[in-house]
Amino acid sequence: MNVPDIKKYLRSEVMPTPFCKGCGHGILMHAVLIAIDELGMEFDNMLFVSGIGCAAWIPSPHFAADTLHTTHGRPIPFATGAKMFNPELDVVVISGDGDLVSIGGNHLIHAARRNIDITVIMANNKVYGMTGGQLASTTPHACITSTTPEGNPEREFDTCRLALGCGAGCVARYSVAEPVKLRRAIRNALRYKGFSYVEALTICPTQFGRMNKMPTPFQMIEQLREVCVPGTREQVMAGDVPEGKVYVGEFS
Amino acid sequence: MNAKRDETKQEKRMMAGNAACVEGALAAGCNFYGGYPITPSSEIMNLMARRLPATGGVFAQMEDEIASIAAVIGAAWAGAKAMTATSGPGLALMLENIGYARATETPCVVVDVQRCGPSTGQATRPAQGDVMQVRFGASGDCEAIALAPWSVQEMYEMTVRAFNLAERYRTPVFLVTDELVSHLHELVDLSAETAVLKRPETRGLPPFGDSATNAPTPMPRFGTGERLLVTGSSHDEWGYRKTTDPTVQRKLVERITSRIAGDRNEIAEVEEINTEDAEIVLVSFGFSARSAYAAMRPAREAGMKVGLARLKALWPFPREAIRRLGDGADRLIVVEMNLGMVRREVERVASCAVSGVHKNTGEPISPREILRVIS
Numbered sequence: 001m002n003v004p005d006i007k008k009y010l011r012s013e014v015m016p017t018p019f020c021k022g023c024g025h026g027i028l029m030h031a032v033l034i035a036i037d038e039l040g041m042e043f044d045n046m047l048f049v050s051g052i053g054c055a056a057w058i059p060s061p062h063f064a065a066d067t068l069h070t071t072h073g074r075p076i077p078f079a080t081g082a083k084m085f086n087p088e089l090d091v092v093v094i095s096g097d098g099d100l101v102s103i104g105g106n107h108l109i110h111a112a113r114r115n116i117d118i119t120v121i122m123a124n125n126k127v128y129g130m131t132g133g134q135l136a137s138t139t140p141h142a143c144i145t146s147t148t149p150e151g152n153p154e155r156e157f158d159t160c161r162l163a164l165g166c167g168a169g170c171v172a173r174y175s176v177a178e179p180v181k182l183r184r185a186i187r188n189a190l191r192y193k194g195f196s197y198v199e200a201l202t203i204c205p206t207q208f209g210r211m212n213k214m215p216t217p218f219q220m221i222e223q224l225r226e227v228c229v230p231g232t233r234e235q236v237m238a239g240d241v242p243e244g245k246v247y248v249g250e251f252s
Numbered sequence: 253m254n255a256k257r258d259e260t261k262q263e264k265r266m267m268a269g270n271a272a273c274v275e276g277a278l279a280a281g282c283n284f285y286g287g288y289p290i291t292p293s294s295e296i297m298n299l300m301a302r303r304l305p306a307t308g309g310v311f312a313q314m315e316d317e318i319a320s321i322a323a324v325i326g327a328a329w330a331g332a333k334a335m336t337a338t339s340g341p342g343l344a345l346m347l348e349n350i351g352y353a354r355a356t357e358t359p360c361v362v363v364d365v366q367r368c369g370p371s372t373g374q375a376t377r378p379a380q381g382d383v384m385q386v387r388f389g390a391s392g393d394c395e396a397i398a399l400a401p402w403s404v405q406e407m408y409e410m411t412v413r414a415f416n417l418a419e420r421y422r423t424p425v426f427l428v429t430d431e432l433v434s435h436l437h438e439l440v441d442l443s444a445e446t447a448v449l450k451r452p453e454t455r456g457l458p459p460f461g462d463s464a465t466n467a468p469t470p471m472p473r474f475g476t477g478e479r480l481l482v483t484g485s486s487h488d489e490w491g492y493r494k495t496t497d498p499t500v501q502r503k504l505v506e507r508i509t510s511r512i513a514g515d516r517n518e519i520a521e522v523e524e525i526n527t528e529d530a531e532i533v534l535v536s537f538g539f540s541a542r543s544a545y546a547a548m549r550p551a552r553e554a555g556m557k558v559g560l561a562r563l564k565a566l567w568p569f570p571r572e573a574i575r576r577l578g579d580g581a582d583r584l585i586v587v588e589m590n591l592g593m594v595r596r597e598v599e600r601v602a603s604c605a606v607s608g609v610h611k612n613t614g615e616p617i618s619p620r621e622i623l624r625v626i627s
Contacts, residue, residue, distance in 0.1 A: 060483060
């Protein structure tokens with residue numbers, strides 16, 4: 001099998017990455033770069049925009065392209081300004097769930113509604129990793145976090161349902177436990193003309209797994225395999241997800 | 253206005269301050285506007301929505317002020333001369349990203365049409381209460397540039413200057429106006445000489461300044477193969493994030509502050525009227541300076557030696573000029589529509605007595621109120 005050499009897309013001088021042992025972001029980073037390579041995209045014409053948090057460090061400083069590492073929650077409007085002014089740029093936002101959905105949720109829904117031609121890749125580890133494992137708007141009900149020691153009393157966002165509800169024309173969700181499907185979804189999102197959104201379910205053994213009886217990356221990957229079930233756009237939109245499961249697939 | 257059109261003066265037009273700001277922006281090469289409506293700045297946005305696309309520029313109405321300034325900064329890095337306009341409450345939302353623009357040396361222009369605060373306050377009423385917000389609102393050490401027009405003509409000329417200063421110092425520049433100057437209608441000469449700084453195309457230079465001289469390097473742009481690393485985290489001159497290195501942090505702050513503070517006297521112009529023999533100098537800016545000007549004439553006629561120092565820029569603060577004026581006068585009286593923001597700065601540098609005429613009721617200061625304090 002011909003494995004693409006992705007080293008050319010990386011700044012070797014900043015390696016190794018700062019990610020914790022067992023972090024899922026490396027799998028996502030790899031999936032993004034392979035997808036770009038498969039599409040033959042010109043890396044020098046790509047702009048990667050990220051916010052604040054662990055996932056925001058996937059492109060910045062690792063990608064040897066233009067990178068804009070912005071303020072917390074705001075990568076989408078930064079990306080919008082760059083894309084609107086220079087539509088020739090291929091603009092990709094890579095950031096986390098806290099960044100894009102919690103503090104930055106307003107920008108996500110408006111970018112989807114506006115159908116701005118950017119790709120948003122949201123790394124969902126279901127927790128605020130960098131600041132010490134606090135509750136996120138993507139933390140599943142009853143999970144233990146630093147700020148919900150008795151378990152999360154709230155519901156979590158289904159961010160794909162949210163994006164679809166806002167009119168996004170290209171929406172997908174896969175986990176890092178299925179990297180080939182994740183890569184395919186990213187490829188299709190990068191190719192899509194208009195607003196595209198990929199939710200990458202990833203793992204944070206350090207801040208989430210340890211508190212929720214999954215201290216090892218292996219256990220977390222196993223859990224992702226268990227909870228992810230194929231779903232359709234209609235099923236996601238209807239929100240009739242079976243208890244404890246999450247729909248994955250390309251929903252549009 | 254004369255009903256008969258004078259073709260020789262066709263460039264001289266009656267217009268509002270906010271409209272003159274738009275004309276100034278276009279004259280300066282503005283080609284991106286990102287904004288969110290807020291009284292009393294909205295006319296700038298409404299006009300930009302029509303004028304920018306017609307001149308090949310890009311107009312973006314964003315979902316809030318945070319997104320507006322974010323889009324402005326994103327566009328600037330994509331090569332735009334970009335601006336936004338807002339008022340006090342909107343500016344409060346923009347400040348985090350304005351701090352980001354400072355740290356990343358991003359040229360852009362932010363127009364703040366001041367209204368009466370605090371909070372929502374009086375949306376349609378004038379005030380000058382954002383003086384400190386533009387200076388200190390964002391986190392961390394910085395130097396701000398803030399210009400303060402007092403006429404519609406200056407709304408035009410200072411907008412051009414704001415763009416040029418933004419390019420020259422690679423920093424966000426404020427045009428701090430107020431509801432009255434922005435909504436005032438006056439004749440404007442749009443043919444006034446306006447030199448415009450062009451952004452040079454360079455390759456291979458460190459994107460974040462020359463650490464030896466602290467001078468800015470030309471603003472690069474995305475999509476040119478420069479592989480730019482732009483971050484609001486502490487970074488070296490190539491953009492590499494180094495968030496625990498004291499030397500990198502010191503150099504970054506020195507870079508973005510010293511270049512502005514060092515040119516303080518050049519940036520912070522002060523217009524002096526009748527100050528040569530003045531025993532009392534009125535210190536004012538924006539619309540309040542018109543009240544002070546109006547009070548000066550009857551005071552002079554009554555035999556009082558009164559002058560006016562009009563601050564054409566609030567930041568960097570023109571401390572040398574104020575110190576000199578204080579040394580020559582008996583009293584400086586600061587006239588401003590707030591409870592003493594510029595007065596505090598004047599008190600810090602002036603050797604003579606300093607008092608003020610302050611008002612924050614949403615009404616302009618009348619010349620009579622100033623005369624009462626003078627006499």
